[in-house]
Amino acid sequence: MSYELIPAARISSSGLNAERMRMEVAANNIANAQSTSPNGENLYRRKQVVFESVLKDKFNRSINSSLGGVKVAEINSSNREPIEIYNPSHPHASENGMLKKPDISPLEEMVDMMTATRAYEANLAIMKQSKKMAEKTISLGGMG
Amino acid sequence: MLGEDHTVSLLSKMMELSTSRQKVIANNLANANTPGYIRRELDFKDELSKLIKDGDFESLKQMDGKLILDKENVAGNDGNNVHVSSEMNEMSQNGILFSLTQKALKTKMNIIKSAIK
Numbered sequence: 001m002s003y004e005l006i007p008a009a010r011i012s013s014s015g016l017n018a019e020r021m022r023m024e025v026a027a028n029n030i031a032n033a034q035s036t037s038p039n040g041e042n043l044y045r046r047k048q049v050v051f052e053s054v055l056k057d058k059f060n061r062s063i064n065s066s067l068g069g070v071k072v073a074e075i076n077s078s079n080r081e082p083i084e085i086y087n088p089s090h091p092h093a094s095e096n097g098m099l100k101k102p103d104i105s106p107l108e109e110m111v112d113m114m115t116a117t118r119a120y121e122a123n124l125a126i127m128k129q130s131k132k133m134a135e136k137t138i139s140l141g142g143m144g
Numbered sequence: 145m146l147g148e149d150h151t152v153s154l155l156s157k158m159m160e161l162s163t164s165r166q167k168v169i170a171n172n173l174a175n176a177n178t179p180g181y182i183r184r185e186l187d188f189k190d191e192l193s194k195l196i197k198d199g200d201f202e203s204l205k206q207m208d209g210k211l212i213l214d215k216e217n218v219a220g221n222d223g224n225n226v227h228v229s230s231e232m233n234e235m236s237q238n239g240i241l242f243s244l245t246q247k248a249l250k251t252k253m254n255i256i257k258s259a260i261k
Contacts, residue, residue: 007163008170015174022177051178053171066211067171070178119176122228126170129239133166136246137159140253 006134008126014054014069015123021072022049022116026109033104036092040100046078150201155249161188161209162242168211169235172226180223183231185214 004010025047032044054068080103088097165186175181188209195204217225 008167011167011170011174015170015176018174019177051175053175053178053181067167067184069171070174115177118228119173122173122176122232123170125232126166126173126235129235130166130170133163133239133242136243140246140250 006127006130008130011067011069012123012127012130014071016120016127018049018051018070018072019116019120019123021075023113023120025049025075026112026116029104030106030109032102033106034101036090036099036101038092039094040082040092043082043100044102045082046080046102046104048076048078050074050076151252152249153201153205154196155245155252157192157204157207158245159242159249161186161192162238162245164209165238166235166242169231169238173228173231173235176224176226176228176231178224181226182213182215182219182224183217183226184211186210187212 029046035044037043050073051070052073054071055066082100083103084098084100086097087093087099090099093099168184168186172183186209188207191207191209192204195201195207214225217227217230219225
C-alpha cells in the first residue's frame with residue numbers, strides 16, 4: 001500500500017463515494033417516478049444500493065491494511081409490483097386501459113436522501129480533522 | 145536516543161496510535177449505513193501501560209494496538225451498531241488527544257533546541 005500523508009483519507013473518500021452513489025440512486029428513482037413503458041414491459045423499477053464493508057483481516061492483521069472503508073456491492077432492482085391506474089388515453093396504456101407506473105414513494109426517497117446527506121457530512125467532518133492532524137504533524141518540523 | 149529520556153519516543157508513539165484510531169473511526173463512519181457492520185475499536189491502553197510500567201521501550205516501538213469488535217453498542221434493525229453521534233464524539237476526543245501530544249512533542253523539541261544553542 002502506498003504511503004498516506006493524510007490518515008484515513010482513503011477510507012473517508014470511500015464513504016463519500018458510497019453516500020454520493022446513494023444520493024444519485026435516490027435522485028434517479030424520483031426522476032423516474034412517472035416513467036411508463038408500452039404495455040408495462042421493461043418498466044422502470046426502484047433501484048436500491050447495497051453497501052458492503054471492505055475488510056481484509058484475513059490476509060494481514062495490521063491496522064493499516066485491514067481497514068478498507070466501504071464499497072457499493074451492487075445496485076439492486078426492487079421486485080415490488082408496479083401500480084396500475086386507469087388511463088385509456090395514454091399511449092402506453094394496455095388494451096383494457098390500464099397504465100403501469102413504478103411503485104416509487106417520494107417519502108422513502110426523501111428519507112434515503114436525508115440519511116445519505118448526514119452520513120456524507122460525517123465523513124467530510126472526519127476528513128477535515130484528519131487533514132488538520134496531518135498539518136500538525138508537518139508543523140513539528142518547522143522552526144520555533 | 146537522548147540518554148534515558150523516553151519522552152520523544154513515547155509522545156511520537158502516542159501520535160501514531162492516535163492516527164491509527166482516526167483511521168478506525170473513519171472506517172466506522174464510512175460504514176455507518178452498511179447492513180450488519182459491527183463497529184471496530186482500537187485497543188492499546190492495557191498494552192501501553194504494561195510496557196511503560198515494565199520499562200520495555202524496545203517493544204513499545206513495535207506495538208500498534210489491536211482491532212476489536214465492539215458488540216456492546218445496540219444494533220439497529222439492519223444489524224449495524226454504528227451511531228454517528230458517538231463516532232463524532234470519539235473523533236473530537238481523538239483530535240484533542242492528538243493536539244495535546246503534538247504540542248508536548250513540539251515543546252520537548254524546543255527544549256532540546258535551546259539546550260543545543
